[in-house]
Amino acid sequence: xxxxxxxxxxxxxxxxxxxxxxxxxxxxxxxxxxxxxxxxxxxxxxxxxxxxxxxxxxxxxxxxxxxxxxxxxxxxxxxxxxxxxxxxxxxxxxxxxxxxxxxxxxxxxxxxx
Amino acid sequence: xxxxxxxxxxxxxxxxxxxxxxxxxxxxxxxxxxxxxxxxxxxxxxxxxxxxxxxxxxxxxxxxxxxxxxxxxxxxxxxxxxxxxxxxxxxxxxxxxxxxxxxxxxxxxxxxx
Numbered sequence: 001x002x003x004x005x006x007x008x009x010x011x012x013x014x015x016x017x018x019x020x021x022x023x024x025x026x027x028x029x030x031x032x033x034x035x036x037x038x039x040x041x042x043x044x045x046x047x048x049x050x051x052x053x054x055x056x057x058x059x060x061x062x063x064x065x066x067x068x069x070x071x072x073x074x075x076x077x078x079x080x081x082x083x084x085x086x087x088x089x090x091x092x093x094x095x096x097x098x099x100x101x102x103x104x105x106x107x108x109x110x111x112x113x
Numbered sequence: 114x115x116x117x118x119x120x121x122x123x124x125x126x127x128x129x130x131x132x133x134x135x136x137x138x139x140x141x142x143x144x145x146x147x148x149x150x151x152x153x154x155x156x157x158x159x160x161x162x163x164x165x166x167x168x169x170x171x172x173x174x175x176x177x178x179x180x181x182x183x184x185x186x187x188x189x190x191x192x193x194x195x196x197x198x199x200x201x202x203x204x205x206x207x208x209x210x211x212x213x214x215x216x217x218x219x220x221x222x223x224x225x226x
Contacts, residue, residue, distance in 0.1 A: 100164075
């Protein structure tokens with residue numbers, strides 16, 4: 001299956017700053033990538049669908065101006081958490097794949113102080 | 114709406130014990146069903162899947178059968194190992210003009226030596 005990497009794996013930032021998370025598909029041309037967040041001991045919640053060369057599609061309740069997504073190439077999608085606050089602390093996971101089979105990145109743990 | 118419900122954890126077993134993690138779903142269409150595993154500090158990995166009724170997915174000694182009549186996809190393993198300790202997620206994927214994955218809350222499994 002496809003190999004998906006994320007960078008950074010862990011980040012700590014101050015409240016009010018912005019953080020960029022990268023998701024790379026290493027051996028697969030990803031026209032679509034999905035971004036999830038996972039709170040401690042909870043399931044993954046889909047935040048948005050990232051489409052190469054076009055605007056992302058956000059799930060209900062997710063602020064598109066706060067979680068900026070850019071999918072400029074077939075191998076890279078980025079999620080920027082703008083003006084981060086402590087409640088944004090979470091585990092962010094991306095995935096890509098063909099049809100119903102998804103391959104997940106290892107996740108990025110964000111801690112906002 | 115579409116949803117996945119799985120048994121709450123944590124589940125604690127001794128090595129070589131029998132494992133069952135229950136999963137039921139609701140879906141308006143005809144979903145594909147998945148079990149994913151998340152080892153500590155890592156992203157999700159596909160464990161097994163089934164795409165139609167009565168299909169049995171299997172991998173690494175784990176099995177699950179797609180039961181349309183009971184809308185269930187219970188995960189079983191005859192003899193667990195310490196290395197099976199992880200969080201297990203049941204999920205369904207539906208095609209709504211694009212594939213969307215919905216996850217259960219996850220069940221944490223601890224296997225004692």
